[in-house]
Amino acid sequence: MILLRLKSLNKTFNHFCALTDIDFSVGEGEIVGLVGPNGAGKTTLFNLISGRYKPSSGNILFKDIDITHLKPHAICRLGISRTFQSSRPFPGMSVLQNVMVGHVFGKRSSLHSRPENKQAAKELLDIVGIAHKADAPAGRLTLSEQRRLDLARALATRPKLLLLDEVAAGFSPVLVKQAVELINRVRKRGVTLLIIDHFLNLSLKVSDRLLALDHGEKIAEGPPHVVMRNPEVLRAYLGLRHESERD
Amino acid sequence: MENDKKTMNFLTAKNRLNKSKTHWIGLFLGFMLFFALPLLVQSNHYILQVFTHALLLAALALAWDLLGASGSISLGHAAFFGAGAYASALLGLDLGLSPWATIPLAGLIATGLGLIMGLICLRLRGAYFALATLAFVEIPWVITDNWDSLTRGSLGLVGISGLPSIRIHGFHVDFGSSIVVSYYLIFAYFMILLGLVAFVHQSNIGLALQAIREEEIAAEAVGIHVNGYRLLSLLMSAFFTGVCGACYAHLVRYIEPGLVYGLHFSAVPMIFAICGGRLTILGPAVAAMVLYPMDQFVFHPLLPAGHEFLYGAVLILAMLFMPNGFWGRLRNAS
Numbered sequence: 001m002i003l004l005r006l007k008s009l010n011k012t013f014n015h016f017c018a019l020t021d022i023d024f025s026v027g028e029g030e031i032v033g034l035v036g037p038n039g040a041g042k043t044t045l046f047n048l049i050s051g052r053y054k055p056s057s058g059n060i061l062f063k064d065i066d067i068t069h070l071k072p073h074a075i076c077r078l079g080i081s082r083t084f085q086s087s088r089p090f091p092g093m094s095v096l097q098n099v100m101v102g103h104v105f106g107k108r109s110s111l112h113s114r115p116e117n118k119q120a121a122k123e124l125l126d127i128v129g130i131a132h133k134a135d136a137p138a139g140r141l142t143l144s145e146q147r148r149l150d151l152a153r154a155l156a157t158r159p160k161l162l163l164l165d166e167v168a169a170g171f172s173p174v175l176v177k178q179a180v181e182l183i184n185r186v187r188k189r190g191v192t193l194l195i196i197d198h199f200l201n202l203s204l205k206v207s208d209r210l211l212a213l214d215h216g217e218k219i220a221e222g223p224p225h226v227v228m229r230n231p232e233v234l235r236a237y238l239g240l241r242h243e244s245e246r247d
Numbered sequence: 248m249e250n251d252k253k254t255m256n257f258l259t260a261k262n263r264l265n266k267s268k269t270h271w272i273g274l275f276l277g278f279m280l281f282f283a284l285p286l287l288v289q290s291n292h293y294i295l296q297v298f299t300h301a302l303l304l305a306a307l308a309l310a311w312d313l314l315g316a317s318g319s320i321s322l323g324h325a326a327f328f329g330a331g332a333y334a335s336a337l338l339g340l341d342l343g344l345s346p347w348a349t350i351p352l353a354g355l356i357a358t359g360l361g362l363i364m365g366l367i368c369l370r371l372r373g374a375y376f377a378l379a380t381l382a383f384v385e386i387p388w389v390i391t392d393n394w395d396s397l398t399r400g401s402l403g404l405v406g407i408s409g410l411p412s413i414r415i416h417g418f419h420v421d422f423g424s425s426i427v428v429s430y431y432l433i434f435a436y437f438m439i440l441l442g443l444v445a446f447v448h449q450s451n452i453g454l455a456l457q458a459i460r461e462e463e464i465a466a467e468a469v470g471i472h473v474n475g476y477r478l479l480s481l482l483m484s485a486f487f488t489g490v491c492g493a494c495y496a497h498l499v500r501y502i503e504p505g506l507v508y509g510l511h512f513s514a515v516p517m518i519f520a521i522c523g524g525r526l527t528i529l530g531p532a533v534a535a536m537v538l539y540p541m542d543q544f545v546f547h548p549l550l551p552a553g554h555e556f557l558y559g560a561v562l563i564l565a566m567l568f569m570p571n572g573f574w575g576r577l578r579n580a581s
Contacts, residue, residue, distance in 0.1 A: 050468060076470040088465035090458050092526075101458050104451055105470040157469050 003028045009058035018044045019216045031193045033203025036213035042196045046163050050082045051075040081159035085166045087150040091139030098138045099156045106157025124152040164195045168202040180205050285427045299430045301539040306437045308531035309444050310487035311516035315525050317480040318460030323380030327357040327485045329508035330387050331492030336407045346411045350493040357489020365478045388508035403503025410497045445528050518558050522565040524572025
């Protein structure tokens with residue numbers, strides 16, 4: 001079953017085409033990696049799906065509901081949650097409170113009492129591996145801990161689809177391994193994932209499919225090993241694509 | 248013990264003043280002090296008048312900080328204050344309504360003005376929002392100044408009735424003529440507002456406002472209706488500021504546009520909130536109750552013409568050395 005469908009999506013910023021005619025779908029339960037060089041339009045695509053930006057044209061359907069013109073908070077309540085490239089914790093709150101904000105405001109389907117909320121938040125902190133920091137102010141976490149907190153808070157909104165923006169960028173091989181385990185744990189909770197992964201250190205290990213973007217255009221999609229052998233993708237990553245056009 | 252600690256951690260940072268018993272004892276002693284004040288000063292008219300105004304300004308600072316909690320700095324609360332003052336005074340003078348009715352109505356009219364301000368200004372952030380609110384004050388001011396047939400224009404209003412009297416079981420309390428009773432009425436309003444602000448801060452509304460203030464983009468991404476909550480905080484703030492203006496009109500019994508719409512009532516709550524601690528519940532109120540009497544008892548006799556320099560000086564010192572306000576500083580130290 002198709003969970004998310006993008007229909008000829010365009011986004012221009014002052015005549016600059018950030019995304020051109022993107023058609024793509026994500027099936028329920030899939031993990032899709034979104035790859036491409038800097039400036040390919042990956043984060044712009046996330047901002048469109050999560051409602052922060054509005055597309056110049058085209059439609060976004062989630063569970064067959066048109067969410068193109070919904071506000072971010074409404075999209076979140078429908079079941080799409082996201083993390084940020086540079087994580088954005090609420091610095092003055094404790095780590096636990098950060099996660100509880102996601103619980104309280106995320107999905108209105110069930111209203112929980114505060115103790116229940118707190119218990120659920122603790123479990124999420126456990127899953128991402130920062131339960132021992134529950135009472136610390138979120139502003140004092142390390143970069144890696146902040147990314148985990150971002151993820152826990154996003155999960156707290158009980159999403160069906162989770163957009164992860166560069167969760168593993170700059171991670172050491174040990175941390176990447178932990179991130180892979182983490183993503184598999186998230187998948188087991190029945191969450192569909194769309195993962196931006198510029199450096200390819202995560203998506204090749206966990207993705208069912210890849211979507212490759214360059215200069216705002218879709219250049220390839222398919223199983224990871226196929227996409228990574230695609231000459232267009234290789235050229236994009238090695239910076240040869242636009243030179244070759246001149247030949 | 249462990250469990251207690253965690254429960255407290257759930258409360259928003261602002262509410263940590265409830266952290267220990269000493270805070271409750273301090274709060275109780277403060278309450279008793281203000282409750283017994285008329286006895287302590289033997290109903291000295293001047294001293295009581297100063298503290299009545301101090302409590303009114305403290306309530307004004309609390310109301311201002313309801314919006315401040317969302318991260319927005321308003322430089323235009325005189326719009327609500329003035330509209331509240333004029334609304335209550337005119338409803339009393341022209342329709343003969345009792346202040347018991349006109350004061351809440353004034354609050355509602357100020358809320359309506361808040362809705363207009365919200366629709367115009369809430370799309371702005373930070374300094375742009377602040378400047379837009381500063382400009383917004385001109386709208387009700389100019390209307391009041393020029394709609395002579397309704398507002399008597401720049402002449403102002405005289406003969407506003409005093410705060411009303413109550414009769415309970417034949418027991419007659421005349422608010423208008425007794426400063427002691429006026430004092431208790433403003434004190435009661437202040438306590439009610441304080442309780443309400445404390446409630447808002449530890450509710451989900453407070454949690455949403457803190458999230459918006461600290462990281463707006465993340466707040467909307469976790470399902471918080473950012474502009475809805477910002478508007479809610481503006482409307483609550485406008486209502487209680489309007490009520491403050493109405494109380495002021497019945498307390499002073501004479502108002503004119505320049506008095507109630509002037510920069511003074513926009514700046515003073517902001518100064519108290521920033522000096523006392525914008526992100527604390529009690530800080531703005533404590534600052535009002537310390538600074539205003541200090542201004543009136545110490546600086547006014549010394550410098551009759553320029554006594555308000557105190558506010559400017561304290562504001563600059565607070566921003567340089569205690570950006571979280573002195574109450575915020577105390578809280579962090581404890």
